[in-house]
Structure formats: C-alpha cells, structure tokens
Amino acid sequence: xxxxxxxxxxxxxxxxxxxxxxxxxxxxxxxxxxxxxxxxxxxxxxxxxxxxxxxxxxxxxxxxxxxxxxxxxxxxxxxxxxxxxxxxxxxxxxxxxxxxxxxxxxxxxxxxxxxxxxxxxxxxxxxxxxxxxxxxxxxxxxxxxxxxxxxxxxxxxxxxxxxxxxxxxxxxxxxxxxxxxxxxxxxxxxxxxxxxxxxxxxxxxxxxxxxxxxxxxxxxxxxxxxxxxxxxxxxxxxxxxxxxxxxxxxxxxxxxxxxxxxxxxxxxxxxxxxxxx
Amino acid sequence: xxxxxxxxxxxxxxxxxxxxxxxxxxxxxxxxxxxxxxxxxxxxxxxxxxxxxxxxxxxxxxxxxxxxxxxxxxxxxxxxxxxxxxxxxxxxxxxxxxxxxxxxxxxxxxxxxxxxxxxxxxxxxxxxxxxxxxxxxxxxxxxxxxxxxxxxxxxxxxxxxxxxxxxxxxxxxxxxxxxxxxxxxxxxxxxxxxxxxxxxxxxxxxxxxxxxxxxxxxxxxxxxxxxxxxxxxxxxxxxxxxxxxxxxxxxxxxxxxxxxxxxxxxxxxxxxxxxxxxxxxxxxxxxxxx
Numbered sequence: 001x002x003x004x005x006x007x008x009x010x011x012x013x014x015x016x017x018x019x020x021x022x023x024x025x026x027x028x029x030x031x032x033x034x035x036x037x038x039x040x041x042x043x044x045x046x047x048x049x050x051x052x053x054x055x056x057x058x059x060x061x062x063x064x065x066x067x068x069x070x071x072x073x074x075x076x077x078x079x080x081x082x083x084x085x086x087x088x089x090x091x092x093x094x095x096x097x098x099x100x101x102x103x104x105x106x107x108x109x110x111x112x113x114x115x116x117x118x119x120x121x122x123x124x125x126x127x128x129x130x131x132x133x134x135x136x137x138x139x140x141x142x143x144x145x146x147x148x149x150x151x152x153x154x155x156x157x158x159x160x161x162x163x164x165x166x167x168x169x170x171x172x173x174x175x176x177x178x179x180x181x182x183x184x185x186x187x188x189x190x191x192x193x194x195x196x197x198x199x200x201x202x203x204x205x206x207x208x209x210x211x212x213x214x215x216x217x218x219x220x221x222x223x224x225x226x227x228x229x230x231x232x233x234x235x236x237x238x239x240x241x242x243x244x245x246x247x248x249x250x251x252x253x254x255x256x257x258x259x260x261x262x263x264x265x266x267x268x269x270x271x272x273x274x275x276x277x
Numbered sequence: 278x279x280x281x282x283x284x285x286x287x288x289x290x291x292x293x294x295x296x297x298x299x300x301x302x303x304x305x306x307x308x309x310x311x312x313x314x315x316x317x318x319x320x321x322x323x324x325x326x327x328x329x330x331x332x333x334x335x336x337x338x339x340x341x342x343x344x345x346x347x348x349x350x351x352x353x354x355x356x357x358x359x360x361x362x363x364x365x366x367x368x369x370x371x372x373x374x375x376x377x378x379x380x381x382x383x384x385x386x387x388x389x390x391x392x393x394x395x396x397x398x399x400x401x402x403x404x405x406x407x408x409x410x411x412x413x414x415x416x417x418x419x420x421x422x423x424x425x426x427x428x429x430x431x432x433x434x435x436x437x438x439x440x441x442x443x444x445x446x447x448x449x450x451x452x453x454x455x456x457x458x459x460x461x462x463x464x465x466x467x468x469x470x471x472x473x474x475x476x477x478x479x480x481x482x483x484x485x486x487x488x489x490x491x492x493x494x495x496x497x498x499x500x501x502x503x504x505x506x507x508x509x510x511x512x513x514x515x516x517x518x519x520x521x522x523x524x525x526x527x528x529x530x531x532x533x534x535x536x537x538x539x540x541x542x543x544x545x546x547x548x549x550x551x552x553x554x555x556x557x558x559x560x561x562x563x564x565x566x567x
Contacts, residue, residue, distance in 0.1 A: 009463050011472050022479060028393055029438055034415065038408055052404070077314045078475075083414035084311040096312070098551045102319050104494070105547035107501025108399075109521040110540045113528050114322035117329060124321070149318055155299055164310045181339040193415040210398030212504035213521070215526070230400040230504065237404065237508060242413055249401045250315055264389055 031037075035253060040248045050247040053224055056232060065138055065228040067208030070147030071155075075201045078155025079193075086163045100156045103149050108213025115146055116218040138220030143228065146214040150217075151204030158200035162193050162270070199266045206259040208254065326544050330537035341527075341535035342542065349515045350523035351542070356431070357519065360500040365495055369446025370488070374476070377454035388451065394443040402440045403508025406433055429511030432517065437505040449491030450484060457483055473503040486561040490554060497550040501543055516554065529549045 039047060050056070085097055102224075103111065119126040119136035126136055136142045166189065174184045212230040219226040227235075229252055236245035299307070331338050341347060366506050372391060376384060394402065408425035420427060427433045465479045481488075503521040510517040512526065520543060527536035 009461060009466050010378050011466070011475065012374060013379050016371045017332065017379070020372040021366065024387075024390060026492075027392070027436075027443060029377075031409055031440070032393070032397070034405050034408040035401070055473060077311075080307060081311045081315065084308050088308055094555075097317060098555055099315060099319050100552065101551055102323070102547060105314070105497045106322075106548040107503060107543045107547070108548075109503040109523050109524050110326060110501070110543050111322060113524065113536060113540060114325045114329075117325055117533075118321060118449050120283065124325070125317075135302075146316075149322070152318065192396075198322050203488075206396060210396075210401070212398065212400050212507075225447075230398045230423070231400075233400050234508065237407070242408065242411070245404060246408060249398075249404055252398055256396040260392065 032253070035250050037245055038243065039250045042243055042247060046243075047247050049249050050244050055227070056225040056229075056248060059227050059229045059232045062140060062143065063209050064227060066143040066145055066208050066228070067205050067211075069152055070144045070208050071201045071205035073144070073148050073196055074151045074155045074204045078152055078200060078204075079159055080151075081196060082156045082159040082163055086160060100153050102153075103151075104153050108150065108211070109147055109217075111218035112146060112214040115149060115214065116142075119145060119218065137218055138222070138226060140226060142218040142220075143215050144224060145217050147204075147208040147211060150214055151208055154207065155197070155200035156205040158203065159193055159196050162196040166192055174219065195266055195270045199263060199270060200258065202263045202266060206256060206263065208261075283498045323544060326537050326540050329533060330541045334536040337534050338538045338541075341532075341538035344535070346515050346518065347520075347539055348519045350520045350527035350539075353431070353518065354520045355498050357435050357438050358496055360435050361442055362492060362495055364439055365442055366446050366492055367442070369448075369450055369491060370476075370557050372447040373450035373454050374480075376451055377457075378459055391444050394440050397440075399502065399504025400442060400508055401439070401469050402505035403437045404508055405440075406436050423444060428515060429513065431517070433509040434506050434517060435508045436504055441502050441505050442498045445495035445498065446488065447485050449494070453484055454480070454486040486557050490557045493550055493553050493557075499548060500546055507544055540560075 033251055042050070058121070069212060081108075085093065092098065116123075116137055118124050119129075119142055121127065121135070121137070123137070129136060134141070150240070170188050171184055175181075175190050199233075211229060212228075215228055216231060219228060219231070221227055221231055229248065231246045233252075235250050236248065280496060324566070330341075350559060363465065372387075373498060376387060407428055409416055410433065411417050412421065412428070414428070459562050461479055461483070465475055470479065500519075501521055502519075503525070505518055507525070510522060512518060512522060514526070518526065520539060524539050524543075526541065527533075
C-alpha cells in the first residue's frame with residue numbers, strides 16, 4: 001500500500017479495505033460461489049435437463065412476462081406520480097411522497113396476504129371484477145399486481161430527482177417557439193429523463209424476477225400456469241433436490257448479474273449527464 | 278441500488294409563468310390518477326391489514342399477539358435484527374471509509390460487488406447457506422461431527438438476514454461521504470487527530486443522519502425478510518419462526534384474523550420507518566442549511 005503513487009494522508013486504508021474485502025468474501029462471494037461449484041459437479045446433460053424442461057421453461061416465462069408487464073405499468077404510473085410530486089402542489093403531498101416508499105418498508109409477506117385478500121374472489125376488488133369475468137388472484141394478473149406494488153418506488157425514486165433538476169430553459173424555449181404542452185413533453189422532457197426512467201424500469205424488473213414473498217400468496221403456485229422461478233427453487237428444496245434447485249438458481253444468478261451490469265452502465269450514464277450539465 | 282433511489286427532496290417547484298404550466302383540468306386529472314393509483318396499490322393494502330386483523334374483535338386481535346408462538350417469533354425477529362444490524366453497520370462504515378476517502382484500482386468494481394445481494398433473489402440468498410452448511414452441504418458433515426447447527430437454527434437465520442441487508446448502510450454512506458470529500462479529515466490530521474478519534478469527532482458528526490437512515494432501512498428489511506429466512510429456518514414453531522414466517526403459517530392454516538393481527542405489527546414497523554425517514558430528511562436539510 002505504501003508504494004502507491006497517491007500520497008495517503010488519512011489513516012485506516014489497509015484496515016478498512018481489508019475488512020471490507022474480508023467481510024464481503026465471507027458473507028457474499030464465498031457463499032455465492034457455492035452455487036457455481038455445486039452446479040459444476042452435475043454433468044452437462046443433467047444440468048441441461050434440469051434447467052430446460054417444460055415446467056421450468058413455463059416458470060421462466062411466467063417470471064419474465066409478469067415482471068416485464070409490472071415494470072412497464074410502473075414506468076407509466078411511476079413517471080406520472082414523480083411528475084405530480086415534483087411539479088404540482090396539492091394538500092397531503094408530503095404524506096403521498098412518504099407513502100411511495102411503503103413497498104420498501106413493508107415486509108413482502110404482509111403485502112402478499114393483503115393483496116391476496118383484496119383481489120380474491122370474495123375480496124373488496126376481486127368481487128367487483130368477478131362478474132366482469134376478470135380473475136386476479138391465482139392468475140398471472142395477480143402476480144403482476146404484486147410485482148407492481150413491489151416495484152413502484154424504484155421508478156418514482158429514480159425519476160424524481162432527475163425531474164427535480166431538469167433545466168426549464170429548453171422547455172420554456174419550446175413553448176416560446178409555439179410547441180404545445182404534450183409536444184414539449186415528448187420532445188424535450190422525455191428524452192432528458194429517459195435514462196432515469198429506463199434505470200427505474202430495469203431495477204423494478206430485476207427485483208420482480210427474483211421476488212418471492214409477495215407473489216407466493218397471490219399466485220396460487222400452479223405448475224405451468226402461475227409457478228414463478230423462485231418458487232420452483234423452493235419446491236425443489238422441499239423435495240431435497242439440492243442439485244436441481246442450485247442449477248435453476250445458477251440460471252437466475254447469471255440473469256441477475258447481467259441485469260445488474262446493464263443497470264450500472266445506465267446509472268453511470270445518468271451521473272455523467274447530470275455532472276456535465 | 279437502494280442508494281440510487283433515495284431522493285432527498287425538499288424544494289418546491291419554483292414559480293413559473295402560467296402559460297408554461299398545464300391547464301388546471303389536466304393538472305387535476307393527473308393528480309387524480311396518481312392518487313387513485315396509490316390508493317389502490319398502497320393505501321388499500323394497509324387498511325386491509327388492520328381491517329382483517331380487527332374484524333373478529335379486539336379480543337381475537339390481542340389473543341393473536343399474546344399467543345406464545347407469536348411472542349417467541351417476535352423475540353427471534355428482534356434477536357436476529359440486533360445481531361445483523363451492528364454487523365452490517367460496522368461493515369458499511371468500513372466500506373464507505375475505504376471507498377470514499379481513498380482512490381484505488383477496482384474501486385467501482387468493489388461498489389458493484391457490494392450491491393450484489395440486492396440483485397439476488399431472496400430464495401437464492403437462503404439457498405447459498407444451505408449449500409454451505411446444510412446436512413448435504415460442503416461443511417455439513419464437519420459441522421455435524423462438532424455438534425454445531427447452522428441451518429434450521431439461529432445462526433442460519435442471522436446469516437441469511439445479514440446477506441439480504443448487506444448493502445443498506447454502505448449504500449447510504451458512500452454517496453454522502455463521497456460528496457463531503459476529504460478536506461475536513463485532512464485538516465484534522467494536520468492538526469494531529471489520529472485514527473478512531475478522527476472518525477468519531479470529524480467524520481461521524483457529518484454522516485450521522487445518513488448513517489441513521491441506513492440503519493433504519495436495514496432494520497426494516499431485517500425484520501421483514503421472508504424468502505431467504507423461509508429457506509433456511511425450517512419453520513420450527515416457537516423455535517425458528519420469525520414474525521413473517523409466523524404470519525405465513527397462520528395464513529395457510531386459515532387463521533386469517535390472527536395472521537393479519539400479527540401482520541399489523543409489521544405494518545406499524547413500516548409506518549415508523551417511513552416517519553423516521555421523513556424526520557431524518559427534515560433534520561438533515563435543516564442541518565445542511567445552517
């Protein structure tokens with residue numbers, strides 16, 4: 001450490017970095033590598049058969065599509081909520097702003113049983129939708145609603161600060177030049193906040209793919225129809241099929257790492273944008 | 278990831294010429310849609326928990342909370358949080374110190390690695406410790422020989438909780454300490470401040486609100502974690518059941534009122550967390566403007 005080109009005036013570099021790497025290894029890196037080691041012990045054919053059969057593919061599809069639609073819904077309504085919170089004044093705004101964080105603070109199991117009760121056939125909203133032929137609880141639609149709940153703060157809290165800092169000059173110039181409000185929004189504002197919106201979307205999507213607690217109650221857990229991938233891992237564990245559970249976990253981990261990488265690239269672009277502005 | 282989405286918003290939108298704003302009708306419409314969406318998605322579930330919990334009367338509600346299994350679940354949840362939070366707080370401070378006060382190769386990569394637990398599904402967070410310490414795991418036979426139990430016991434639940442709450446404190450402190458730079462600490466060093474004293478008297482006063490917020494977020498997640506703990510706890514009633522697992526068991530046994538009564542405890546925890554966040558933001562902005 002002493003030979004470094006940068007003169008270090010402050011104390012504790014070796015200790016703090018050493019402890020950080022030690023703790024990170026013990027809690028995160030070594031345990032996670034267990035997934036790779038365990039899967040490496042399986043034969044290739046065995047592995048392929050475990051992670052690519054009808055039931056597993058159906059679970060990937062359910063996880064992917066519900067998380068994607070939930071992130072899409074959140075991108076629209078999250079942007080709208082962020083917009084309303086930044087641009088308008090109305091009574092109770094401060095409380096509403098706090099409530100956006102509730103999905104972060106509320107345990108997922110609590111959200112799960114509450115949403116299931118509301119959207120079940122005899123529930124407050126479920127009973128209104130039933131005569132219209134719309135079933136929510138125990139269908140992919142129910143899973144999507146749970147994931148909308150979980151993902152909402154990600155979009156709002158990523159877009160909000162960018163919207164807050166938005167320079168209004170260009171917007172005003174557009175108005176001077178005769179642009180209508182909607183046109184100003186799509187041509188001037190939307191391109192500015194697009195990276196943040198995309199990051200929020202990606203965060204909500206990544207979280208949704210892995211989510212378990214809120215979904216397990218409302219999904220009904222029917223194989224091929226409403227079984228999500230984390231639940232498949234869980235049911236394999238309950239049958240003591242550790243190798244099978246680990247193989248599917250590996251597929252999910254690789255997917256999550258790629259998602260994390262994309263999110264990091266997006267976020268560094270946003271910070272470049274805001275610092276250069 | 279949580280750090281990137283924590284917004285500290287205190288300023289109101291500045292006053293703008295009338296013709297640039299949306300018309301009153303559009304504004305009303307947008308606010309209405311936002312409120313309706315939040316009512317359906319967020320407020321309604323909150324009310325449902327209390328309504329369902331109290332539906333069969335106050336006595337049933339109290340009975341569910343004073344039940345011996347509920348009490349031991351609450352106790353276990355508190356013990357797990359009390360172990361997990363200090364561990365992650367010390368780590369968070371160490372990591373933020375190394376990352377923000379010094380420049381070294383691989384710094385950004387280290388930040389990404391710290392974020393890793395956020396990207397991992399809770400179920401996998403539990404699974405990795407079963408693979409290490411379970412009966413068929415890498416260290417399983419050795420632990421068995423020495424009579425140490427980790428999986429289906431307190432140590433496993435603590436490990437899974439530490440994993441899922443791993444980045445919270447570090448994620449709050451890194452942007453904060455990065456923004457504050459090293460000038461104050463360097464000045465203190467030149468005046469003779471050393472080691473821990475430097476941190477305690479110079480750095481800590483500057484980061485205390487951010488640190489507190491990180492700890493509160495960490496606590497909320499630690500007490501509410503379901504998926505990871507569910508994999509590793511074994512669901513032994515009165516022994517390895519945390520509050521969220523107790524809620525699940527009651528719900529699956531169709532004891533809905535009792536389930537929602539216990540759930541209402543965790544809703545109160547969530548509300549306290551949000552209020553604390555608001556207070557800290559308010560104190561923080563007041564302190565900054567001084």
